Amino acid sequence: xxxxxxxxxxxxxxxTITSKAFLLIKLENWLHxxxxxxxxxxxxxxxxxxxxxxxxxxxxxxxxxxxxxxxxPPTQLITLAEQTDLIIPVSQWVLRTACLQHVAWLKxxxxxxxxxxxxxxxQFQQPxxxxxxxxxxxxxxxxxxxxxxxxxxxxxxxxEKFAAQAFHELRSLGVSISLDDFxxxxxxxxxxxxxxxxxxxxxxxxxxxxxxxxxxxxILSAMIMLGRSFNLRVVxxxxxxxxxxxxxxxxxxxxxxxxxxxxxLKTEDATQLLLQHCIRRETTNxxxxxxx
Ligand code: C2E
Ligand code: MG
Ligand code: MG
Ligand code: MG
Numbered sequence: 001x002x003x004x005x006x007x008x009x010x011x012x013x014x015x016t017i018t019s020k021a022f023l024l025i026k027l028e029n030w031l032h033x034x035x036x037x038x039x040x041x042x043x044x045x046x047x048x049x050x051x052x053x054x055x056x057x058x059x060x061x062x063x064x065x066x067x068x069x070x071x072x073p074p075t076q077l078i079t080l081a082e083q084t085d086l087i088i089p090v091s092q093w094v095l096r097t098a099c100l101q102h103v104a105w106l107k108x109x110x111x112x113x114x115x116x117x118x119x120x121x122x123q124f125q126q127p128x129x130x131x132x133x134x135x136x137x138x139x140x141x142x143x144x145x146x147x148x149x150x151x152x153x154x155x156x157x158x159x160e161k162f163a164a165q166a167f168h169e170l171r172s173l174g175v176s177i178s179l180d181d182f183x184x185x186x187x188x189x190x191x192x193x194x195x196x197x198x199x200x201x202x203x204x205x206x207x208x209x210x211x212x213x214x215x216x217x218x219i220l221s222a223m224i225m226l227g228r229s230f231n232l233r234v235v236x237x238x239x240x241x242x243x244x245x246x247x248x249x250x251x252x253x254x255x256x257x258x259x260x261x262x263x264x265l266k267t268e269d270a271t272q273l274l275l276q277h278c279i280r281r282e283t284t285n286x287x288x289x290x291x292x
Contacts, residue, residue, distance in 0.1 A: 028084045030066060031077075035089050040064050042097050043264035046273065047116075047235050047257045050249050055277050057148065057235075059116040059257065060098040061264045062090075082122045091123040095133065099140035099147065101267065106146070108271075111278040116148040116178060116199075124155040125162065130169040137173070144174035148199060151177065153185035156195070164195065171196050180237075183223055192230050200227040204238020207258070210247055221251045228252065 034040060040062060047057040064072045081087040095117055102115040119129075126132065137144050149170065156163040167177055176198035179191065184203045192200075202223050209216040220236075227234035236248050239258030248256060265273060 024083070027080055028086065030069075031080060031084065031086050031090075034064055034066065035086070035093065039066065040090070040093060040097075041266065042094065042101070043266055044101075044270035045257060045264040046262050046270075046277075047255050048261045049255055050245065050253065053277070055111075055113055055274065056233075056255055057114045057116055058102075058270070058274070059118075059150070059264075060094065060101075061118070062094055078120050082120055087120060087122050088126070091119065092132065092136070094118075095136050096140060099136055099142040102146055103140055103142050105271070105274060108275075110274050112146075113278070114146050114148040114176060116150050118150045118180070119155065121152075121155045121158060124151055124166070125158060129166055130173070133170065133175065134173060137175075145176075147174075148176040148178050150180045150199075150201070152181050153179070153191060156191060157186075160194070167195050178235075182227075183219070189226075192226065192232075197230075197232055199233040199235060200230075201257075202227075202234065202236045202253075204258070207236050207238045207244050207248070208240070210244050211241070217247065217251065220248075220253075224248075224251050224253045 041064075042060045043063050044058045044060055046055045047059065048054065049056050062074045062077065064074075064077050066072055077090075078087070081090045098115050098117045106112075123129070133147075133149075134144075137147065170177060177196065178199035178201055179195075179197045180201045181203045182200050183206055191197075200223075202220065206216060206220050206223065210220070224234055224236075233255065234253055235255040235257055236253050237257050239245055239248065239256040239260045241260060244258075245256060245260060262273060
């Protein structure tokens, strides 16, 4: 009996592993197909200057619609791609598509602003990262000054020496580096001093906490001042309400990204928005525009 029990348990355990492995293989297969069948798209979300209403940048965000699974959240998609080796072709597709789109926008006469592309830790740690980016810029014809790479601390923690070297080479190419989800990690403060960031993105949890906890203004204010004292472009993420916008403006934050101004948009909609906004105009205040 004991033997039988043990055997059953073994079978149960083994079948769990099998089904997990099976699921992973199935997902990996779907992801392979997605790359081949061109099932990915990029959505674009603008970053906006609070005072002038000008668009100051656009972030490319990956979308995957699968016939059986529906819309797959990008964080899950990236985690899956990182577990398999598919992160390499996925990231190449994202970078290439974003660069091509930006070249098209610039050709159409839109005003100068950078395009931001997210890199996952494994993407960032590829030994050929810089040469891959350089090659993509050359092939797509995008001037490196228009490209901003967005990473999180996790990409750096793993190997600070590698990160420092990669940053140095990227900066020499003319590519900017943005530190995302600022305030959620462990080492952000020393990283500001050590690495040549161009942009600091304040994590949306700090912005969204504003509604409930007034003391969060203190943290937010400190982070904004810190970024500004390092001469960084400071962008507050996840701005959803006018109230949040007004507080950020008072705290001297110059740029925001969030649903209040625009959700991430599919290419055609993004193009239309950019065409409407990226023309020279008198200084206006978006806070007042949005109240109409
Ligand atoms: P992230 O880089 O922090 O991107 C910002 C996320 O916040 C996006 O989620 C965006 O849709 C969302 N967001 C923007 N404004 C608001 C707002 O006002 N309210 C709320 N609640 N959310 C807002 P998304 O597109 O689901 O992407 C999630 C994460 O997946 C990204 O976080 C990024 O880490 C990753 N990701 C997305 N696209 C890519 C990609 O092409 N490559 C890599 N490596 N990662 C990507
Ligand atoms: Mg982002
Ligand atoms: Mg990011
Ligand atoms: Mg973020």
